[in-house]
């Protein structure tokens with residue numbers, strides 16, 4: 001066991017008074033104190049003041065002032081350089097950020113280091129590379145030149161303004177960085193609203209950004225109750241764009257609130273992602289693939305697979321191999337570097353998963369492994385394997401967002417593709433096979449924003465990410481993000 005010792009700076013940070021980060025300064029605010037609970041122990045580790053209307057107004061005003069002033073006056077390359085400086089600072093504070101993240105979310109420390117910090121740094125550097133490359137185009141104008149005059153047209157890419165970014169608890173740094181870096185490199189400024197469960201890490205990142213030279217107001221963080229602050233932020237007159245990642249019901253309400261005011265909105269919501277294994281894969285390859293697709297970070301990844309389709313003739317052998325592998329995983333404190341199964345992120349989430357598994361039992365699904373919390377403090381739930389009765393089982397339709405794989409055997413690839421697409425959601429999917437022809441054809445037919453072939457869950461900043469159907473709209477990353485954070489202005493001239 002290699003239990004990580006908390007850094008002195010982490011202890012000191014937890015003991016500070018926390019609230020918001022507005023106009024370049026840490027501002028506790030005066031709202032009620034909300035406890036931050038370590039999901040590995042159930043113990044309170046810090047307290048954060050809830051925001052109120054005054055905090056929202058102050059953050060939005062600071063962001064608007066920076067948008068019109070210091071941030072707009074900076075050159076595009078200057079903005080890119082600051083993003084690179086923040087990336088360097090996060091790298092230097094890697095362990096500190098990773099420890100704070102693990103304490104708030106229960107994420108295994110190795111994942112906090114590699115996914116939250118290292119990946120956030122990679123995304124920051126990717127977006128920084130767009131600085132100076134976001135531009136319009138010049139176009140020929142076809143108006144008749146009656147008196148010999150000529151025309152020329154061109155487009156300008158203008159930043160939208162103040163972007164409100166609403167962040168979930170599953171990747172409190174990385175998802176915030178996706179939204180923040182994309183907005184900033186386009187010339188927008190941001191007000192971030194972290195999840196109530198993970199309010200600390202972005203406060204620390206915002207301070208690192210200020211220390212790196214970001215002007216006051218470019219990056220603001222307001223903490224508190226999402227149901228209260230969300231509408232205030234979206235309806236604020238300075239809000240020019242909303243970008244949200246989180247649950248389907250909250251996302252719908254955010255989408256409705258923004259659309260009612262004609263504010264552009266990007267929604268990255270959950271779903272019920274499928275993974276299809278074709279019969280040519282070996283049992284070992286299928287087991288490895290299922291663990292990668294469904295059980296990383298206790299399944300708390302929006303792109304994780306929850307519906308697994310296995311060839312009927314191999315189903316029993318694969319499930320028995322999977323159960324043997326899951327049984328060997330190390331259930332441990334997330335501060336243990338050998339931890340492979342940590343707690344779920346919060347009590348409410350644990351209770352939601354417990355209810356869904358209880359409903360599955362009532363439905364007549366077979367819980368082959370797990371399905372309960374081990375005897376230890378904190379919000380643990382064992383990796384769970386469920387052989388579902390049919391595609392109509394609750395667990396084939398409702399997102400658990402947890403370590404609960406639902407398995408259905410199939411006999412006919414054509415029919416299973418129809419079952420896979422018969423879902424109101426479409427964030428992510430994967431197909432696993434050595435048959436290139438099938439891999440290409442099936443990936444084209446699967447209804448999802450991203451389809452992986454022989455892999456699952458891994459994202460790259462160069463490849464757009466976002467859902468189809470009920471899983472949201474808009475695309476993050478690639479060049480696609482530019483459309484989401486800028487608008488085109490046309491200029492036409494006669495000479």
Ligand code: TXE
Pocket residue numbers: 166167168169170193194195196224225226227228229230231245246247248250251253254268269270271301302348349352399400401
């Ligand atoms: O998510 P919410 P919650 C799933 C997961 C979990 C369930 C509820 O199954 O058990 O959702 O989690 C803010 N206007 N996912 O309640 O509500 C909120 O403060 C504007 C899946 O944490 O989606 C937080 O910052 N904002 C998911 C953010 O929205 C509002 C990731 C997300 O919270 C708001 C997280 C409102 N009316 C949970 N109400 C995924 N698929 O990525 C809340 N918020």
